[in-house]
Amino acid sequence: xxxxxxxxxxxxxxxxxxxxxxxxxxxxxxxxxxxxxxxxxxxxxxxxxxxxxxxxxxxxxxxxxxxxxxxxxxxxxxxxxxxxxxxxxxxxxxxxxxxxxxxxxxxxxxxxxxxxxxxxxxxxxxxxxxxxxxxxxxxxxxxxxxxxxxxxxxxxxxxxxxxxxxxxxxxxxxxxxxxxxxxxxxxxxxxxxxxxxxxxxxxxxxxxxxxxxxxxxxxxxxxxxxxxxxxxxxxxxxxxxxxxxxxxxxxxxxxxxxxxxxxxxxxxxxxxxxxxxxxxxxxxxxxxxxxxxxxxxxxxxxxxxxxxxxxxxxxxxxx
Amino acid sequence: xxxxxxxxxxxxxxxxxxxxxxxxxxxxxxxxxxxxxxxxxxxxxxxxxxxxxxxxxxxxxxxxxxxxxxxxxxxxxxxxxxxxxxxxxxxxxxxxxxxxxxxxxxxxxxxxxxxxxxxxxxxxxxxxxxxxxxxxxxxxxxxxxxxxxxxxxxxxxxxxxxxxxxxxxxxxxxxxxxxxxxxxxxxxxxxxxxxxxxxxxxxxxxxxxxxxxxxxxxxxxxxxxxxxxxxxxxxxxxxxxxxxxxxxxxxxxxxxxxxxxxxxxxxxxxxxxxxxxxxxxxxxxxxxx
Numbered sequence: 001x002x003x004x005x006x007x008x009x010x011x012x013x014x015x016x017x018x019x020x021x022x023x024x025x026x027x028x029x030x031x032x033x034x035x036x037x038x039x040x041x042x043x044x045x046x047x048x049x050x051x052x053x054x055x056x057x058x059x060x061x062x063x064x065x066x067x068x069x070x071x072x073x074x075x076x077x078x079x080x081x082x083x084x085x086x087x088x089x090x091x092x093x094x095x096x097x098x099x100x101x102x103x104x105x106x107x108x109x110x111x112x113x114x115x116x117x118x119x120x121x122x123x124x125x126x127x128x129x130x131x132x133x134x135x136x137x138x139x140x141x142x143x144x145x146x147x148x149x150x151x152x153x154x155x156x157x158x159x160x161x162x163x164x165x166x167x168x169x170x171x172x173x174x175x176x177x178x179x180x181x182x183x184x185x186x187x188x189x190x191x192x193x194x195x196x197x198x199x200x201x202x203x204x205x206x207x208x209x210x211x212x213x214x215x216x217x218x219x220x221x222x223x224x225x226x227x228x229x230x231x232x233x234x235x236x237x238x239x240x241x242x243x244x245x246x247x248x249x250x251x252x253x254x255x256x257x258x259x260x261x262x263x264x265x266x267x268x269x270x271x272x273x274x275x276x277x278x279x280x281x282x283x284x285x286x287x288x289x290x291x292x293x294x295x296x297x298x299x300x301x302x303x304x305x306x307x308x309x310x311x312x313x314x315x316x317x318x319x
Numbered sequence: 320x321x322x323x324x325x326x327x328x329x330x331x332x333x334x335x336x337x338x339x340x341x342x343x344x345x346x347x348x349x350x351x352x353x354x355x356x357x358x359x360x361x362x363x364x365x366x367x368x369x370x371x372x373x374x375x376x377x378x379x380x381x382x383x384x385x386x387x388x389x390x391x392x393x394x395x396x397x398x399x400x401x402x403x404x405x406x407x408x409x410x411x412x413x414x415x416x417x418x419x420x421x422x423x424x425x426x427x428x429x430x431x432x433x434x435x436x437x438x439x440x441x442x443x444x445x446x447x448x449x450x451x452x453x454x455x456x457x458x459x460x461x462x463x464x465x466x467x468x469x470x471x472x473x474x475x476x477x478x479x480x481x482x483x484x485x486x487x488x489x490x491x492x493x494x495x496x497x498x499x500x501x502x503x504x505x506x507x508x509x510x511x512x513x514x515x516x517x518x519x520x521x522x523x524x525x526x527x528x529x530x531x532x533x534x535x536x537x538x539x540x541x542x543x544x545x546x547x548x549x550x551x552x553x554x555x556x557x558x559x560x561x562x563x564x565x566x567x568x569x570x571x572x573x574x575x576x577x578x579x580x581x582x583x584x585x586x587x588x589x590x591x592x593x594x595x596x597x598x599x600x601x602x603x604x605x606x607x608x
Contacts, residue, residue, distance in 0.1 A: 116586075118542045238541070242420055246421075285424030289422055
């Protein structure tokens, strides 16, 4: 029992704080933070655990969002089925695309993803305009049927839903970090020759990681779609390609709670700063450069060791 | 397809390609020599365009603006190199990518602060047209193509005929060896970076009168410029020139054939080339560091 509790307490604490935040902060802000941290989780996993930097996360976000949107607009009305559809489409796409992409080196990987994101953008905006309605987007907020227990059409119920989803997701990633597979991922980042020597296939590990990460991103896309009730090509616009990377760096690369801290910091800065000065990019860019020069640990990456030290120096609880 | 449309399409493609070439050559040199991916070249491009706008408003002459833009871009790139890049040359390539993106992002914010969000127009300095095979072509676009070819020749002469250029070329092959010969490679790095920044500024100045100058302009061409560099092969000047013109033609002729495909076709080609030949058209073997 103690063992299970010890494994869970970090996640429980983090989500308890998030629940407290729900009481004090406006609901749209908290929803935005949770969605953004789910979105960033995939990028964080790729960058921190496998060593792939991806400037094309919006592509997978759009794939998930459009998977849901097509279902809800043309076929059915149940948002839960829509979310499942989006995840499925995202998984299939990353399965196919990943097989080609993970063979490339990390710098080419970033640029190929960027290209994919631009392709998806123009595909949705221009080429498939008949189905996607181009820039106008697909609106399906009113056509979503209300479901008995958690009505996803209502923001307050939607909060509970994504709260639970995010908690499950964090538990999953924590489990992944502890598993042999997580160790393999780190090894392929640090020394792929040695891993091959030990009998693992680098390609399979990376492919698997790519699928996991981008299915997570697609999940974020489906949740965005259901939350906003409409999807337009703007979510994969080329000028937004770096959002998840920025948040990942801000929070702390490769840390479990980095995406959450980063999302809070990023969304908070955006909301607060844009009230005072119009150019919050200047500030975020400077923070980014500063973090990179100061040792690329990010906010949570810096805080975590300090917190652990402060918390555990006196008590006998092992880390 | 009718000939007039074809000719004007080709010239349009060549002029777009010239701008992309001027931008991509800096990126390519930086990657070849320093092994950094310098996204902030797009910032110097925007700075070049904005200084062109400001000086045009002040003096009424766009060419003065272009020269001023080049100078400003060179100065800013020198400052950035001294303050940021000197500290991170030794780091991983993804690291430089993120750091330079931070600079680009901050720069876009600074541009919004100084010049505001509204797109600014810059008039074309030469409004004359020439008749070639019965097609009226704007002279300015031909001048842009000429300038980029001159720059190519200049870079070629610099790299092949001067001792500094030869050192840079040797550095692209093997930096440690050059360092071992007693060359101060950090000086070479600075020179290359400032050349790259100045050329980006030139690209911005020349491009400013063909499009509207707005704060996001750097982010908009980002993807295209990278595509040019990737198709040509990172670190190769000849490949960059060839791929810039290919991309320009694909965009311009593609839009004549079927408009929605114009923006997408180059990326599809890039994906294809990367999957067949991961080093690009003229890319040498993958250098390790």
